[in-house]
Amino acid sequence: MFDMGGTLVSFDVEHPGEIFQRALISLGISRSLAETKIAFLNAEKEAKDLNLLSSFGKMDREKYWNQWDALVLKYLGIAENVELARIVQSKWFDFVNFALYPEVKDVLMKLQQRGLKLGLISTGYEDGIHLILEKVNLEKATFDIIVGVDTIEKVKPDPDIFRYAIRKLNVRPEEAIFVGDSVEADYRGAKSAGLHALLIDRIEKQQSDLRTIKNLKEILSQIN
Numbered sequence: 001m002f003d004m005g006g007t008l009v010s011f012d013v014e015h016p017g018e019i020f021q022r023a024l025i026s027l028g029i030s031r032s033l034a035e036t037k038i039a040f041l042n043a044e045k046e047a048k049d050l051n052l053l054s055s056f057g058k059m060d061r062e063k064y065w066n067q068w069d070a071l072v073l074k075y076l077g078i079a080e081n082v083e084l085a086r087i088v089q090s091k092w093f094d095f096v097n098f099a100l101y102p103e104v105k106d107v108l109m110k111l112q113q114r115g116l117k118l119g120l121i122s123t124g125y126e127d128g129i130h131l132i133l134e135k136v137n138l139e140k141a142t143f144d145i146i147v148g149v150d151t152i153e154k155v156k157p158d159p160d161i162f163r164y165a166i167r168k169l170n171v172r173p174e175e176a177i178f179v180g181d182s183v184e185a186d187y188r189g190a191k192s193a194g195l196h197a198l199l200i201d202r203i204e205k206q207q208s209d210l211r212t213i214k215n216l217k218e219i220l221s222q223i224n
């Protein structure tokens, strides 16, 4: 099983604020990345107080993101934040370039040829996951299961989301490997549910004693 962003799919932003910047520029509004990052921090504080953050995955996707985007716009000092939030939300995926890492298709195909089941667990709404898979030309049907934040209203690293996926695949935790690029959400989350975990660290940013790979091809030699 795999995480999506940073594991199978790359995107050309380091911070979601960059997507905001691009969306705003298309509307004739200019804000620096530094300003946008501060707006994110303030929006996060308010979203916590409003219990918006805790409704991620539980609330309807558009409704959630409209509220979140309106908060960011408010902290960017943009008055018409509710209307603009709708526009930013609807154009969101037009301002990010997604791509599969070069080895992904080949590795997934080889794992399938070995008769293994494949799964995807991502911190996004199912609709959004499907949209991104479409953009990178990866068939939904490649995966025996796709789990988003709205599937059982749980978010990684909650062990329940991993347990749900393996139950659906009809495998025991020790028969499953989860590969992801986040130590907390992916590696520790999968471990806490009893799965094997592999950290993918393509640029060797983490110096850790966690079980780590640099390229998904390495999985092929780690599985019998």
Ligand SMILES: [Mg+2]
Pocket: 003, 004, 005, 006, 007, 180, 181, 182
């Ligand atoms: Mg990731």
